[in-house]
Amino acid sequence: MAAVGVHVPVMEREVLEIYEGVAGMDSEAVFVDATLGAGGHALAVLGKFPRASLVAFEQDADARALAAVRLSVYGSRVRIVPENFRRMATLAGREDWPGADGILFDLGVSNMQLTDPERGFSFQDDGPLDMRMDQDGDSITAGEFIATRGVPELARVFREYGEERYAYQIAKALVRERERGESPATTGEFTALIRKTLPAPVQRKMGGHPARRVFQALRIAVNSELEALNEGLDGAIAAAGRTGVIVVISYHSLEDRIVKRRFLKWSTEGLGRALTKRPFTPGSDEIEANRSSRSAKLRAFIKGETANKGKKSRRHGQDESALGKA
Numbered sequence: 001m002a003a004v005g006v007h008v009p010v011m012e013r014e015v016l017e018i019y020e021g022v023a024g025m026d027s028e029a030v031f032v033d034a035t036l037g038a039g040g041h042a043l044a045v046l047g048k049f050p051r052a053s054l055v056a057f058e059q060d061a062d063a064r065a066l067a068a069v070r071l072s073v074y075g076s077r078v079r080i081v082p083e084n085f086r087r088m089a090t091l092a093g094r095e096d097w098p099g100a101d102g103i104l105f106d107l108g109v110s111n112m113q114l115t116d117p118e119r120g121f122s123f124q125d126d127g128p129l130d131m132r133m134d135q136d137g138d139s140i141t142a143g144e145f146i147a148t149r150g151v152p153e154l155a156r157v158f159r160e161y162g163e164e165r166y167a168y169q170i171a172k173a174l175v176r177e178r179e180r181g182e183s184p185a186t187t188g189e190f191t192a193l194i195r196k197t198l199p200a201p202v203q204r205k206m207g208g209h210p211a212r213r214v215f216q217a218l219r220i221a222v223n224s225e226l227e228a229l230n231e232g233l234d235g236a237i238a239a240a241g242r243t244g245v246i247v248v249i250s251y252h253s254l255e256d257r258i259v260k261r262r263f264l265k266w267s268t269e270g271l272g273r274a275l276t277k278r279p280f281t282p283g284s285d286e287i288e289a290n291r292s293s294r295s296a297k298l299r300a301f302i303k304g305e306t307a308n309k310g311k312k313s314r315r316h317g318q319d320e321s322a323l324g325k326a
């Protein structure tokens, strides 16, 4: 069995710099971590802002248990909410909610999820075809998904979420196996079916593993990730305080597009402005040290501030160009 890898927080420096722009080091700032994971970003934020408190959403019970141990030194400054961040709007609905100074979404799966074969996210190891981030919720497993959806739905998911050119052929092959009573039940069986379906020269030319795109697509569908992001952003703009920032790190072009469009819409509506004209990306040092960061894109939005205050922002007390490569 493969060792379960610890998650290294992505673009941590950039997140802290953005937070420093809105919250004084000594202030009783309130932060929200929408995707707690192993608590890497949370630890960094709580360490940097000694009087701040943090509310953290996490839908994966294993991740919550690990993060709770790692964050236990911070005692009552941390509250872990065992929910999908779709429910972020409930914070804003609370009478005593002060408004968040910073909200972070670090989307996708963690290294712990990816490297544990029992979770079924990995095409590298054999395990049950599960892929649910929330194993206690209502969502069906990846195995159930491919065993119950028709060719058009499967092909749409593989094409739209995975940009897989052979989406239709893979969907057809799946349904054919199913009709023979041989629907894949493990990640190994599913990978073998993909390998059998894709023409050999195509597989040879592919940059990554031939099953990578389809696995990613299936994971996005099983966890309704795009729907969750849309609802989470609605909740975030409501839960952010008067000058709160919303920071989103995404790893998929569809997610980044949703974030970009939403920030544009909020700007047009006069709710605030984007701090990142173009997304920030990790530097080569970070990518070298942590390969999982290579596709990361970070965008940030500040609520309640509509005019670009120029290069030196007095409110942020920092040169915006220092925030990155905007």
Ligand SMILES: C[S@@+](CC[C@H](N)C(=O)[O-])C[C@H]1O[C@@H](n2cnc3c(N)ncnc32)[C@H](O)[C@@H]1O
Pocket: 007, 008, 009, 010, 034, 035, 036, 037, 038, 039, 040, 041, 042, 057, 058, 059, 060, 063, 083, 084, 085, 086, 106, 107, 108, 109, 110, 111, 133, 228, 229
């Ligand atoms: C990339 S990891 C976050 C890692 C974290 N920032 C750290 O430094 O350790 C993403 C985490 O978000 C969780 N997650 C993803 N979508 C979620 C959602 N809609 N609601 C709650 N948690 C979610 C996943 O279960 C996973 O643990």
